[in-house]
Amino acid sequence: MARKIFEIPLYPYRRHPDQDESTPVRHPVIVIGAGPVGLAAAIDLGQQGVPVVVLDDNDKVSFGSRAICFSKRTLEIFNRLGCASEMARKGVQWDTGRVFFRDREIYAFRLLEETGHKFPAFINLQQYYLEEYLVKRLRALQEEGRPIDLRGRNKVEAIGQHDDHVTLEIATPDGPYNLEAEWIIACDGAASPTRRMLGMDFVGQVFADNFLIADVVMQAGFPSERWFWFDPPFNRGQSALLHKQPDNLWRIDFQLGWDIDREEEQKPEKVIRRLRAMLGEHTKFELEWVSIYTFQCRRMEHFRHGRVLFAGDAAHQVSPFGARGANSGFQDIDNLVWKLKLVLGGKAPETLLDSYDHERVMAADENILNSTRSTEFITPKTETSRIFRDAVLDLAERHVPVRPMINTGRLSVPAIYDGSPLNGPDSNVLPESLRPGAPAVDAPLSEGWLLDRLGNGFQLLLIDTEAVPEKDLSGLGIEPVALSADESPEFAERYLGEAGQAVYLLRPDQHVAARWTVYEPEAVIAAFRRATAREEA
């Protein structure tokens, strides 16, 4: 087997001049952890011109096989960050899903997607590829002179919070050194040492489970499908999932339950026996990767602690059903970076960062709720819930209406920040799906895609309005984007609905801040002040 990307150092240790300074050097932002979430943070900050140092105690992409399913919103965020096309090109999709109950198939369905979006609902792509593309993008930005500094084998060992800065003690192969930062983004994963060093709890363990992950190479011709088993003969009382990854690789997840013998379960004979029962005696396969992961479902009470902001698995952890882990971590970064940039630039008060906590805690709760519901269905906890679960599966074969109740994980969709303190006025004649707090939905334009035009700064989307503001509205840095309903039927339907004209104030993360059916500069300015926490509700 060729050396896998996760075995090659991508950002080997290099001694940095900071290590020779007698007094610790202070940086505006330090990101702890160069996992997918930390890398996304670094790219976003660097691309916006905010100098950033990223520290990781490793020098490679994350080891082995982990996430594979990345959502449309993730691709949209990486589109804004300039690295989605490679992901979309390499990623694959399954087109048919099959659901099995015990020893039989109960139904199959085709994947039907809404058209008129640049990106598909999701792609399957190995996490190590995604991280590799992120490192490449980061390198490309460095080549352009963007201020990103990625330091491998820099392990954060101690952290101290002060009024206007944070201090870090860092271990390297050359010995320790100290740094200071105005702000820290802690992306150091589920076991977050930062969280531990600050003595923060990781509360609300909703459930805990073990999963056996097997990656197998199969002959070409094995169908590109997603198979989900409830209570199969080869994994009694649990579930199993098979889906496709690029490179003729299939991912198989066996849920194992809590009380297991990890060593026993990982023995190749045992795994191969399960796989034979699952794939059929005649399917030829080669086992490429086996490991066991433990999941819990919980979050920190708050994601902001003074000058330390937690993101990704460090802040929240969910079960794998619905692929909400990394996908939600990228949305954390999408939400946080523009706020941090405004605060660092003195253009918004620090309290803007409290809205990060508000909005992303809410999103984490939504993710935990969804993954808890999936788990409840997949692993019923009481006799009654098992009776109902089995009734749904029994009926589904012949009675189509109960099929929507079958919950094998609900694919990650972006959170709508209803009730956010940043939200301004709404207009109830415009489509509900684009209410304040919602992410802008993509649509085809006469040339290209709407989302290619949005993001990175505040924008005012004006659709068929009579008045159009001057460039850079009142010097506030709001860019007007005037479009017509004629761009495409999808655009008109998604943004106007029944209305004849519309005005949307959009945040740098493409979420709607406020909207109206007429353009009034004062209203826009007030909503802008609110969306940047410069005005109380």
Place this chain on the structure above:
Amino acid sequence: MAKLITTPNIADADAFYAALMAAHEGCSKEESDALNARLVLILANHVGDMNILLQALELARQKA
């Protein structure tokens, strides 16, 4: 908001009750439990309206 029907609505109540009993005839406890669950799911889908379903659940939860 739509309201749960709380007045008699089945023309021949005796006939419905007899049909319900007949459906369970010869079932073990386990089979009956499964049948009841399927019945709830089929009827719930027929009703569809979440408000009505929540009112029905609430009413069913009340004990004498």
